[in-house]
Amino acid sequence: MELIQISIYYLFVLLVRIGEGVLYIIALLTKGISLLISRIVFLLKSIKNVILFFLKRLIKAGKTVKKYTHRLIHPKKRISHKEKRQKDLALKPASPKARIRYFFYGTFFSLLFFFIPIAIFLFLQELPSPKALTARQIPQTTKIYDRNGVLLTQIYGPQDRTIVALAEIPDNLKKATIAIEDKNFYTHPGFDVQAIIRALRENISGRSFQGASTITQQLVRSSFLTNEPDIVRKIKEIIIAFWTERIYSKDQILEMYFNQIPYGGTAWGVEAASDVYFGKHVKDLTLAESTFLAGITTAPTFYSPYGQEPNRWKMRQKEVLSQMVRLGFISKKEKQDALSETLQFRNRSVAINAPHFVNYVKDFLAQKYGLAMLERGGLTVTTSLDMTLQKKAEEITSPMELCSSQDLKAVIFLQWSEAVISTTHKAAMLTSRLETANRDHQSNLSPTLQRSQKAIPQQRFLKIILSPILSRVVLPTHLLIMTGNFEEEFPSGQLLVTR
Template identity: 40%
Template sequence: MLKRWLIYLASVLFGLALVGTLLVAFVFALLYPTLPTLEALTDYQPKVPLRILSAEGELLGEFGEERRAVVKIKEVPEIMRRAILAAEDERFYQHGGVDYISVLRAALTNVASGSQQGAGTITMQVARNFFLTRERTLTRKLREVLLAYKIEANLSKDQILELYVNQIFLGQRAYGFAAAAQIYFGKPLGQIDVAEAAMLAGLPKAPSAYNPVANPKRARTRQLYVLRRMHELRFISDGELKQAQDAPLVVRQTIRDTTAHAEFVAEMVRQTMFETYGEDSYTRGLTVYTTVRKVDQDAAYAAMRRGVIDYDRRHGYRGPEAYVSLPSDPAELEQALDSAFQDF
């Protein structure tokens, strides 16, 4: 009797699993033909701002909606790649676009703690950032999964990671880790250390919440979490973990990328480029070299500043000569005005 019930139960479960599998396959078969082509990925043309440089190559001005510096994956330091994997997708090089182990782990964590823990892979994030909206619907999620499989079938892992590294938004109008390294730390991506890599890798989850300029405490908490994950995955040693945890994180509080005061020159070049290329001048990654030399421009700016300050000292406004109290009584008011102006 018991054996019969077990066979019956197994048959029911198998039938439900089969129906579920067929239903999912049917839905996927309907959605897959509607997926976009991957031309946006295979022919990647990001929005790169117009950059105006001095004769020596110093930045005089930058114009564009998005701050971005495109880098090849081989130019991304190993410590940055490891920090990204630790923070976002530790099994990136093992799964095929969707990490079912992480999905199961996240589901168990959500049930146990009542929290909301995601399980989106780097490939799924690439699909979302390039092709999908932010709406929270089952159809959009299914399209994200299918796109992840399609991307994995057509691009290598390093190609996918390179797209992610250059496209992801990281706050302060920075798109991509190269731009973020320059904006937050004032240095090229290749020069960042472990502590800085962990801070940058923590930004994609919530760029505003973990922005080290606006929310330094939350950014620090997120950075320490990424460092612990890097240590657990054996990406860094005990000594590197301790050193990174103790290292003071110096973040630029004012975002100024230009190294010389040449605003009028930069604006003149911008207008010229706009007349030629229109709105495309702000997104095509054009670089314009001028004949302006930084040393000459710095000397001219310093001389002008000294001259303006000297002139102001000789002729500038120094406040009122006297204060007049205005009584409400007309007779007293007239007398107060006569007294105030008697020396003029």
């Protein structure tokens, strides 16, 4: 009796110690779930202490009872030789069935305490760390402005993205996204058990196909994983999402989500999506526009207003607004006002302002910083071009022909070494002709005359300003070429490049 109790006691202690050791190893190696495992270890310790307490009491009680009743219950007797022989025969080798049973027991405990922990460790080692969400270099769009802050063009690779802070995103867009994508965002640990059960029930019943990914899971999938419907990928997604929630706050996760999720085409993030669809900053979005953006993230191509069925998005927008009313985010009147608002979508083909000048700046930046930095570095480039004068120049030269210089009004060229005020396609073509003619003219001069010749300034690029005043006062029969000094806030025609 005592031997059995002691054996059970030490066997249980051994199993508990092995379990604690395995859990501690997993806790040390799997970082993100260390808190959960530490709680499990604490629970095991508590259970162990309670069981050990009762086992000790039972063993102590057993010894006390045995001390006074052993002689009465089990009188001491001499074991005969025959009885000893029968006892030895009882310890014969185990039967084949018993061996099979012991084999399965050994295999089970080997898997439980050795192979499975190793497999879990190797699986977790392959997972990317959520810390890379802030440590990685996120591709951003380079923007080129004129001297007054007017946007000339945007340069980007596969992803058009502009990072914005959560404070710049309107509350309506935040609430709309949470309402339609993850209503329990601020309460779940990275994955929503209720949403998973609901999605399984709907999918099994065949009534509809639903996903159960939280905002955190969508962020993880878009940043590290693929969209393939794979159970292994889903497990990875849940683990990394749980780990992400342990590292970042809810607002940090929401901000990264808004800057990471694709909204259709090359538009990644809400700022780029606001510009692509509505031609405005995200902070200026209305409730109707916010619900449109919140609704298309599920299937941007399907709900695109530029697709074959450009009105599909309206049903999705109505669904988003209804969910917001159901959760108390907006009133029914606000919903009706948003539904009655007519959305003005931006024309997909957007012209580049001052294209020849912009192309020159792009070539210059690509040579200086490299094409990768230009397309993904998120540079802010302020040039010396004045877009107001540029438009005036285009208005003046648009009805004119380039057949002869007599057809042009007053055109003034300024040296590039000072500043770019405005340039037009026609002037760029004339500039090329002038430079070619000047090179041909100077090739026929002596070296001394070439050094003193300044009728037409030598430069890589000529800047022009077209003056309506001169067109009224002067009727030139030739181009007026000036080499005057022009220095304001952009000395030597430098570009102001920031990140």
